[in-house]
Amino acid sequence: MKMNGAQILWECLVREGVDVVFGITGGAIMPVYHELPKFPIRHVTVRHEQAAAHAADGYARATGKVGVCMSTSGPGATNLVTGIATAQMDSSPIVAFTGQVPSAVLGTDAFQETDITGITMPITKHNYLITDVRDLAPAIREAFHIASTGRPGPVLIDITKDVQMAEIEFEYPKEINLPGYKPHTKGNIRQIRQAAQMINEAQRPLFVAGQGVLISGAERELRALAEKAQIPVVTSLLGKSAIPESHPLCLGMGGMHGEAFVNHALQEADLLVGVGARFDDRLTSTAETFAPKAKIIHIDIDPAEIGKRIPVDLPIVGDAGNVLRALIPLVKRASHKEWLAQIDEWRQDTYARDILLRETDEFIPQYVIRNIWEATEGQAIMVTDVGQNQMWEAQYYLHERPRGLITSGGLGTMGFALPAAVGVAVGRPGEPVWVVAGDGGFQMTLQELATVVQERLPLKIAILNNGYLGMVRQWQELFFEKNYSGTPILGPDFAKLAEAYGIPGITVEEKAQVPEAIKQALETEGPILLDFRIEREHNVFPIVPVGQPIDKMIRRPIDS
């Protein structure tokens, strides 16, 4: 059948099983938008292209499917960049389409021309510039394959306007021809046997579970292995929810803002088994001081992550689920009584310092998070922004379901939460989705409130409003002589702002009003915004100062 490039694009998306695209139109992508109504694909018009990329990313993380975003050339394309970089750092499978000026004027600084393939080269898994319509369908097929297999990541396809309009006899490419792309998913059996032996011999073993467990869908295998050999599990920020966080073997998040007992466990372990985690600096602090007593087994699908930051005793390249499945029968039952007892002792000490034990009227953010957690029974999909709010959520919301936390870990992109939650709500309709954001980050992308209303997305939005770029203010307080340079910020009346968009808003002035406000949020059918006016200068503890080993943290003061 004869089809033009625009029709081919949509036809290929339909065949890839795409049901929604996030984007904004414009001159260089108009032919594509012109064909859209003929195809069974939902389009969510966002209010800024950054939000399109974050929404595609949120959709991908929440569903495990490829998220798709789209923009015009030039400023539309450059607006996608932050979102693409965010997806790249957190291995999120998205495919971004950008319109490009006609190939006849490529390279002439034509109106709204920008070299988006050049710009995104270091922040995509792969990208394409399509100047011949015959290359389009194969590129789209490859892009979805590359984005979603191996270590997932973003792929960008830049399509000149003439290609969008050029007609050819359409034929769906039968196969993918990528001789240089063959992810290793199996895991070497000799290494797996050796790993089993190391695990069987360890006295103080510990899993370090990252997002790779979730991407692979290996939660059951991780849990089975942890239970069989009684091996406790520490997670990275993105690894949260890889094991139900109420599970006795789940210690929670380690690293810069990990609880003391978690970091002690990391430093005292004699064997760490990293699964789909990249041992980044937020988890390990300085590489030389990390886990000094431990041998390290590193299971990852990306060979380049193994040995990149931390010297590894045993590498296993493969898919987390495959490798764990192979390990389960080889690992002996064990109880690790002493080790677990030791961890429990540290844990009790941490619990004794829990700030929520304090009898105080101070409007502390942890109280807000704990209340949301209780009200949602750990079942909500929490989409968090960046800064203190992100860490309080990570410390006080225990996720019971896989993919329960969606947050920008690697890039730490303020403004991520609301647009990402748009994608989450679209991808997981009928599920409770909460946004937790700071007053700073929320103001970076709040224009998406309009998208929330237009698309009827029942988001529960909680702003932890401290009137500061709080995490930076905290660093200034602790490490920069309390010099609050550039961190006090004014915000609008968020409740009124929400109302201006047609979303009910509640200002929560004090701690005592928190449970009622959250109850009301849950009872509201559509979206609602809660503006929690928390203590202005409250800090995230523990915190490991930069350059210190992770067990040399500044702990939560017992009383103040």
Added chain:
Amino acid sequence: MSAIPAKEGFSRRTLVALMEDKPGVLSHVVNLFRRRNYNIESLTVGHSETPGISRMTVVVYANDAVVEQVMKQLYKLINVVKVSDISDDAAVIRELALIKVHAPSSVRAEIKQLADIFRAQIVDVSRESMTIEITGTEDKVDSLIEILRPFGIKELTRTGRVAMVRGALHTNGNT
């Protein structure tokens, strides 16, 4: 060739990569080296024996850990098919240089003699200059350049290393 201070465990390592001959592949490679902060000393690319596959020889100043990372990162590029470190293999390593020296008639004979010693060719002569072509190891090329320097080098271009493993082994799959 470079002003990089010697670092312990670091040396010049020769990697050979085979990659699909598609637009943008070379920029992906160059971008990778820049972004990851690897020190490239030279990089040459051209066709290989297989149509559609180009062959790149790259010399990096690196230690074992860095070489391992470079290779893994190169492999991650979708269009890179094969990467080998041939630093420790017996290999034929060559570089080509063109050197234009200041050469008034009074010194031409002397320059010619020097070139002969290095088995270099005189490929162009003008009233004031001679252009010499030399092929050989980097050391040999370096030496000739040093010897010619007192005459006044007006222009110099070097290709960087190209390399091939000796004997029946080949880089194209089963080494």
